[in-house]
Amino acid sequence: MAKILMKGNEAIAEAAIRSGCRLYFAYPITPQSELIEYMARMMPKVNGTFLQAESEVAAINMVYGAAGSGKRVMTSSSSPGISLKMEGISYIAGAELPAVIVNVQRGGPGLGDIQPAQGDYFQATKGGGHGDYRLIVLAPASVQEFADMASEAFELADKYRNPVMILADGMLGQMMEPVEFKEALTDAEIEELPKKHESWCICPNEDGDKKHHHEINSLEIDPVVLEKHVTKLYEKYAEIEKNEISYERYNISDDNEVLCVAWGTASRIVKSAINEVKKDGKSVGMIRPIKVWPYPYEAIAQAIGPKVKKVYVFELNTGQMLDDVKIAVAGKVPVEFWGKVGGVVFTPAEIKEKLEACFKE
Amino acid sequence: MEKISYRPESLTQTPFTYCPGCLHGVAHRLIAEAVDEHGLINKMAGVAPVGCSVFAYKFFNFDMAEAAHGRAPAVATGIKRARPDMHVFTYQGDGDLAAIGTAEIVHAANRGEKISVFFVNNAIYGMTGGQMAPTTLPDMKTTTSPYGRDTDDIGYPIRVCELLDTLVSPYYIERVSLLSTADILRAKKAVSKAIQYNKEGRGFTFIEFVSTCPTNWGLDPLKARTWAKENMLPFFKLGCFRDKGAE
Amino acid sequence: MARTTVDPKFCKGCGLCIEDCPKKILRFSENINDKGYHYAECFAQEECIACKICYITCPDVAITVEK
Numbered sequence: 120m121a122k123i124l125m126k127g128n129e130a131i132a133e134a135a136i137r138s139g140c141r142l143y144f145a146y147p148i149t150p151q152s153e154l155i156e157y158m159a160r161m162m163p164k165v166n167g168t169f170l171q172a173e174s175e176v177a178a179i180n181m182v183y184g185a186a187g188s189g190k191r192v193m194t195s196s197s198s199p200g201i202s203l204k205m206e207g208i209s210y211i212a213g214a215e216l217p218a219v220i221v222n223v224q225r226g227g228p229g230l231g232d233i234q235p236a237q238g239d240y241f242q243a244t245k246g247g248g249h250g251d252y253r254l255i256v257l258a259p260a261s262v263q264e265f266a267d268m269a270s271e272a273f274e275l276a277d278k279y280r281n282p283v284m285i286l287a288d289g290m291l292g293q294m295m296e297p298v299e300f301k302e303a304l305t306d307a308e309i310e311e312l313p314k315k316h317e318s319w320c321i322c323p324n325e326d327g328d329k330k331h332h333h334e335i336n337s338l339e340i341d342p343v344v345l346e347k348h349v350t351k352l353y354e355k356y357a358e359i360e361k362n363e364i365s366y367e368r369y370n371i372s373d374d375n376e377v378l379c380v381a382w383g384t385a386s387r388i389v390k391s392a393i394n395e396v397k398k399d400g401k402s403v404g405m406i407r408p409i410k411v412w413p414y415p416y417e418a419i420a421q422a423i424g425p426k427v428k429k430v431y432v433f434e435l436n437t438g439q440m441l442d443d444v445k446i447a448v449a450g451k452v453p454v455e456f457w458g459k460v461g462g463v464v465f466t467p468a469e470i471k472e473k474l475e476a477c478f479k480e
Numbered sequence: 481m482e483k484i485s486y487r488p489e490s491l492t493q494t495p496f497t498y499c500p501g502c503l504h505g506v507a508h509r510l511i512a513e514a515v516d517e518h519g520l521i522n523k524m525a526g527v528a529p530v531g532c533s534v535f536a537y538k539f540f541n542f543d544m545a546e547a548a549h550g551r552a553p554a555v556a557t558g559i560k561r562a563r564p565d566m567h568v569f570t571y572q573g574d575g576d577l578a579a580i581g582t583a584e585i586v587h588a589a590n591r592g593e594k595i596s597v598f599f600v601n602n603a604i605y606g607m608t609g610g611q612m613a614p615t616t617l618p619d620m621k622t623t624t625s626p627y628g629r630d631t632d633d634i635g636y637p638i639r640v641c642e643l644l645d646t647l648v649s650p651y652y653i654e655r656v657s658l659l660s661t662a663d664i665l666r667a668k669k670a671v672s673k674a675i676q677y678n679k680e681g682r683g684f685t686f687i688e689f690v691s692t693c694p695t696n697w698g699l700d701p702l703k704a705r706t707w708a709k710e711n712m713l714p715f716f717k718l719g720c721f722r723d724k725g726a727e
Numbered sequence: 728m729a730r731t732t733v734d735p736k737f738c739k740g741c742g743l744c745i746e747d748c749p750k751k752i753l754r755f756s757e758n759i760n761d762k763g764y765h766y767a768e769c770f771a772q773e774e775c776i777a778c779k780i781c782y783i784t785c786p787d788v789a790i791t792v793e794k
């Protein structure tokens with residue numbers, strides 16, 4: 120398939136449809152509006168459901184119902200709307216339902232602004248909703264990767280019966296880049312997808328007189344039973360941590376003087392800066408977590424080369440992933456942070472300046 | 481001898497967790513009987529959000545989803561859209577439906593979502609211990625209106641059937657009571673009609689049950705029925721507000 | 728001939744059936760069930776007219792009526 124020039128918001132929508140998503144519930148918000156609008160245009164053409172809900176709260180609960188029915192379902196929003204979805208996400212995690220949630224982050228807190236930011240890292244990776252649960256969180260850094268993550272997100276959601284978030288930002292949502300789509304699932308393939316869930320999900324009982332009684336539920340009033348349930352969830356999360364960590368190693372070598380850690384849009388800018396300092400004969404490596412949960416702690420620890428003076432974290436927030444990097448580095452070398460907030464995005468030149476300061480130290 | 485009245489197949493063998501004499505059980509039975517009557521046990525899904533009926537997923541003998549407070553109409557929408565061949569209902573209390581879930585119910589009704597909603601109005605928050613509900617009567621004492629509901633301060637009870645009746649899309653809206661055997665028989669007809677319309681995919685159907693909460697009203701089950709007849713029925717008038725199937 | 732039986736497993740002794748039975752042939756048993764309720768019982772089966780009112784009124788679906 121030839122590459123098409125597309126906005127990230129549209130690319131993720133198209134890729135979700137190609138991945139067999141036929142149910143989409145959402146509420147408009149900038150900077151993800153192209154996503155909901157694309158779904159409004161395209162879902163009817165594939166006999167899918169597009170429903171503009173009365174709120175993000177309603178949308179995520181529609182997702183809960185559809186996911187409880189074993190079908191591939193997606194919702195999307197931007198930061199303030201994701202806050203409203205947190206209740207539903209906690210229920211989806213508790214009831215172990217497969218669902219995909221896209222967050223095209225903007226500046227916060229509160230209404231914030233509509234420019235790109237990475238301020239929802241804590242919310243996405245450390246909870247956000249109430250209770251002991253985890254989201255699998257994918258963090259794209261290009262429009263192509265954003266699109267590729269659609270099928271990956273649905274597969275992970277199906278495999279682990281867990282909500283999966285794609286944590287993008289306004290920059291990736293709005294930016295146009297060439298993207299190549301995977302081949303779309305056929306109608307027959309899509310029809311097969313929910314079959315693997317039909318032992319537990321809401322579905323007609325085709326089996327004549329053998330009634331079934333499936334419960335979609337996150338309530339366990341008996342503390343001993345709830346403890347068992349949450350323990351089982353944690354065993355699942357441990358399994359995910361074992362199998363699903365993904366990251367990119369960029370320019371990692373024994374010559375590295377600084378090791379950068381950055382994710383999403385921020386990592387693209389850091390990459391440019393790394394290439395710039397390379398021209399001056401300086402070696403800087405970068406670990407880019409592709410999933411921010413489960414987190415690549417070991418990969419970061421291993422990437423600290425013999426000459427690394429410092430691990431430098433760059434984010435479009437006030438230092439949220441920083442905590443995870445510190446856990447990974449475990450005091451071996453100093454960890455420094457620099458970020459921009461409020462929808463202001465740093466430039467490669469600014470990052471370069473920060474790196475150069477390290478070489479002088 | 482032949483059994484002429486017995487536990488419907490659509491109820492499990494799990495005893496209800498409701499207080500003695502609580503009429504949630506009657507509403508459950510009517511729904512279960514209607515599901516049996518219309519032969520839908522293999523294609524039925526119910527959604528019960530929090531409230532005393534949050535355990536309804538254990539009581540109905542078909543697929544059930546528990547839902548967050550007030551969100552059942554949204555969850556039911558998701559199920560119905562994902563599985564159009566299933567028949568879906570919600571079962572909601574008055575605190576759930578008429579307070580925290582006001583947006584969800586109004587918009588599900590307004591979309592004409594092809595689901596049935598069973599709404600149990602006992603003028604109180606039962607599960608959490610008898611706090612004021614949006615349906616609590618004027619001057620009625622509850623744990624959060626200890627001096628009686630002050631309508632100047634907090635407004636009048638919401639009449640949900642009347643509210644939904646202002647919308648164009650709903651197909652069938654009726655208010656019934658569970659306060660006497662005669663009323664229960666009328667309620668049975670209404671529930672059966674709602675489930676029949678649901679089976680036929682006609683549109684949004686809504687049944688409000690005027691019910692009781694003996695425990696939090698501080699009355700025995702018999703007195704609770706009498707109190708509700710005398711105090712709730714004058715404010716919450718029984719009757720059919722809308723039946724597009726009969727037009 | 729009619730028979731009304733109350734399943735003690737479901738009965739919570741609320742008394743609604745006892746109040747509503749037109750023949751007044753239901754009462755609380757002297758025995759209690761597992762939950763400690765004095766469950767309802769029919770003490771004069773021969774007078775039962777199989778009107779089903781007890782079944783209709785029972786919130787715990789504890790009653791079976793046969794004819």
Ligand SMILES: Cc1ncc(C[n+]2csc(CCOP(=O)(O)OP(=O)(O)O)c2C)c(N)n1
Binds near residue numbers: 575600605608
């Ligand atoms: C988000 C949220 N807020 C509050 C509660 C606590 N809560 C549980 S049930 C309930 C009220 C239920 O009242 P109603 O819907 O009238 O049902 P009833 O118990 O009277 O049948 C409340 C406030 C909750 N579970 N979730």
Ligand code: SF4
Binds near residue numbers: 502694
């Ligand atoms: S608290 Fe009230 S509504 Fe809840 S089960 Fe008891 S009597 Fe019924």
Ligand code: SF4
Binds near residue numbers: 748774777779780
């Ligand atoms: S069927 Fe009628 S007469 Fe017989 S016990 Fe029940 S209420 Fe009484």
Ligand code: SF4
Binds near residue numbers: 737784789
């Ligand atoms: S109405 Fe039902 S629960 Fe109440 S006493 Fe009679 S049989 Fe028992």
Ligand SMILES: [Mg+2]
Binds near residue numbers: 604
């Ligand atoms: Mg109530």
